[in-house]
Amino acid sequence: MAGKTLAAWAAAGEKPEILYWVGCAASYDDRAQRVARAFVQLLDAAGVRWGILGPEEACTGDPAKRAGHDFLFQMLALQNIQTLRTYEVQRIVATCPHCFNTLKNEYPDLGGAFEVWHHSQYLWHLIQTGRLRLPPSLSQEEVETIFHDPCYLGRGNGEYEAPRAVLRQAGVRLVEAPRSRDFALCCGAGGAQMFKEPEPGRKDINIERTEELLATGAQRIAVGCPFCMTMIRDGVKHAGKEQKVEVLDIAEILVEKLKNS
Amino acid sequence: MISQIAFVLVLVGAVALFAYHVRLLRKTILLGRPYESPAPVRQRWLQMLRVAVFQQRMMDKPIASAAHWVIYVGFLVVNLEVAEIVLDGLLGTHRVLAPFLGSVYDAMTVAAEVFLGLVFVAAVIFLWRRNVSKVPRFHTAEMRGWPPLDANIILWTEIFLVLALFFMNAADQVLQGRGVEPYSKVGTFPLSQLVTPFLSGLSTSSLVVIERTAWWVHILGILAFLNYIPFSKHLHIFLAFPNTYYASPEPPGKLRSLPQVTAVVKEALGLPTENGTQAEASTLGAKDVTDLTWKNLLDAYTCTECGRCTAVCPAHITGKKLSPRKILMDTRDRLEEIKRHIHRTGKWEGDGKALLGDYITPEEIWACTTCNACVRACPVLIHPVSIIMQLRQYLVMEASQAPETLNAAFVSMENNGSPWAFPAAERAKWAENLTA
Structure with missing residues (x-):
């Protein structure tokens, strides 16, 4: 494995190519941890030297900021920026669009300007530069897959192509939801909703969204965000379809392709 | 003639x-x-x-x-x-x-x-x-x-x-x-x-x-x-x-940090602060329209109530009270009240009412997922989420009225550096037993 903590890299007198910003979800949530493991397998396959902060990583502060707590956000952000500066980090890749957005758009004003990628963008970059080699024999799948745009990757930062390009390259047969790309419906977790009860209403947002995705008949739902993963999986369970429809991160789909070749 | x-x-x-x-x-x-x-x-x-x-x-x-x-x-x-x-x-x-x-x-x-x-x-x-x-x-x-x-x-x-x-x-x-x-x-x-x-x-x-x-x-x-x-x-x-x-072309995902907060936090962390960033004594976030930026207020007067924002709002679609259009209409109604007051008396010195509470309820602003669908839908670049966020900032930082579960997440973020209450030492556990 070509990954270790930045402290370990520094102790060896070296620097990795990228810092993988794991995020709280992939650090602690069982399901999201599998995505982190899939992503670093891909990094290893591409020969990328990667590092993590490990215990030195703290929440980017996104949920605090979206909940209106700018003190807590800035407290976390300024401490993270200190840590990132100590290790002279330049390139960061995140598997969580909320971390990605906060690091990319909100840290620069606080003195932390880094080159920040979402993992779909970085994976597409690795494929395009020939470092991540997909088996040449990949044929297009029979089953249909639908990609659910994360708000903070799509509308928030204008990236709609990279995740689709990665999936298509891996032979995935993509279909689109009626509400897709810049008009994709939110999974319901953003804006700190992940950490609170929903306000009273007719329906939960993740149910509304999952029903829309399931109605396309797609047998696999691809996501690019750990919060979407939780919300859509709950939605699929609610519909009683967890035996029929998989919910996978794009990194997991890609790893499957590498393994099965 | x-x-x-x-x-x-x-x-x-x-x-x-x-x-x-x-x-x-x-x-x-x-x-x-x-x-x-x-x-x-x-x-x-x-x-x-x-x-x-x-x-x-x-x-x-x-x-x-x-x-x-x-x-x-x-x-x-x-x-x-x-x-x-x-x-x-x-x-x-x-x-x-x-x-x-x-x-x-x-x-x-x-x-x-x-x-x-x-x-x-x-x-x-x-x-x-x-x-x-x-x-x-x-x-x-x-x-x-x-x-x-x-x-x-x-x-x-x-x-x-x-x-x-x-x-x-x-x-x-x-x-x-x-x-x-x-x-x-x-x-x-x-x-x-x-x-x-x-x-x-x-x-x-x-x-x-x-x-x-x-x-x-x-x-x-x-x-x-x-x-x-x-x-x-x-x-x-x-x-x-x-x-x-005047609308900002920055990505809608970006939310600006409050400069008066930066000054306080930097001081608390013992970081050098830039000259002249003295902490202003202004309200954190917005309680009334006068706490919003003039661009937010221009937004409110520009809104022609087409409702494209509300039609794409996930909270509205699923029956929550939030309607981005109503946020703009309330802001405008409150401004009209103030405008009439200025028309009568020539100046504005408050009337004991406020946008938050008298027009917009906490339930509405807590229903927002900040997905920015409303921002994308508006044909004239109105930013409803900007107003919602400033109202939330007031509720949390001035009035200490965050929903219970969010308070728990805040405490955990402060103590563990994560909204979930797990120790930082376990952050890299997922990477154990990984083999090349």
């Missing part, structure tokens, strides 16, 4: 009244906090050109967009005729531009008539969508009472003004045919000539009365409408331009 004097008085009075209300409006908007667009000037103009002049985002809905284009271009074309009407009114002439423009004048009258017809059709389509086919976004909870009435007044006024011009031109043509002074043979009127046969039986004096009445009704209607606009959602015909000019 008398009619010239009457015209000048009416014109000057109407324009002065309009100017007064525009200044009052400007004063009210500038009660907001400072704001500066981060874009260079060139980019601001291009954004305005793309979004306001060429209505790029209107195209998301093709039927509404087509009808809107017709009324927009019709407004511009008919303004040429209005310019002539104003000149005639001031000079006591009739169709003063005709001798100067020659065949161009014919083109102008043809264009005006064609667009009058198209505007008529477009206005009927809009009335139909609003009142008969009942497009759902025009019938949500906040669309009761004044808002739908306002919308219908605008559309009926447009139809009324179109008909006035139509009858004016028709009567004019019959009079032209009879060689009555000063109705010399000018202009080509492809639409109104269709009704001239019905007017041909009338006496010359009746036709002059019809022509003059239509002329006066039309110009008085326009001046009345002009003075109606500052109190109407129709303000968008002017404010769409400055609003798209």
